[in-house]
Amino acid sequence: MVEDSTKSELNRKGDTRGLHPNSLANLKAGPGRPRNELSITHIAREMLSQVCPFDAEKRTWAQYLAYRLLSQSVDNITSLKELLERLEGKILTPIGVEGDTKVTFTIGKGYDNGSQTQSEPNK
Numbered sequence: 001m002v003e004d005s006t007k008s009e010l011n012r013k014g015d016t017r018g019l020h021p022n023s024l025a026n027l028k029a030g031p032g033r034p035r036n037e038l039s040i041t042h043i044a045r046e047m048l049s050q051v052c053p054f055d056a057e058k059r060t061w062a063q064y065l066a067y068r069l070l071s072q073s074v075d076n077i078t079s080l081k082e083l084l085e086r087l088e089g090k091i092l093t094p095i096g097v098e099g100d101t102k103v104t105f106t107i108g109k110g111y112d113n114g115s116q117t118q119s120e121p122n123k
Helices: 002-012 040-047 061-075 077-088
Strands: none
Touching (some): 061 077
């Protein structure tokens, strides 16, 4: 009984830590994904500074891939669009209205200027 009264006193004071298995104090985030372990992105970033074995000029992967992207964008419009979006940012289409615009709001159903347009209910 003493244990129950202690819990209720804690609840009245607003201190509920540890009283429920799903309380914030008991819900701890796990360690998450280990950094830089078996990550394809991490391995690719490390390789960018290495010499590319497919390049006859022995450029790094970063230089070779940049060259290939630029070369490909000359003939391929999709590659050019991708390159420009990466270099200059994606172009947003502006949305605007020119001239006078009439906006009509309909509030309710079947009413026009406060008078009922549908059949009048029996009074």
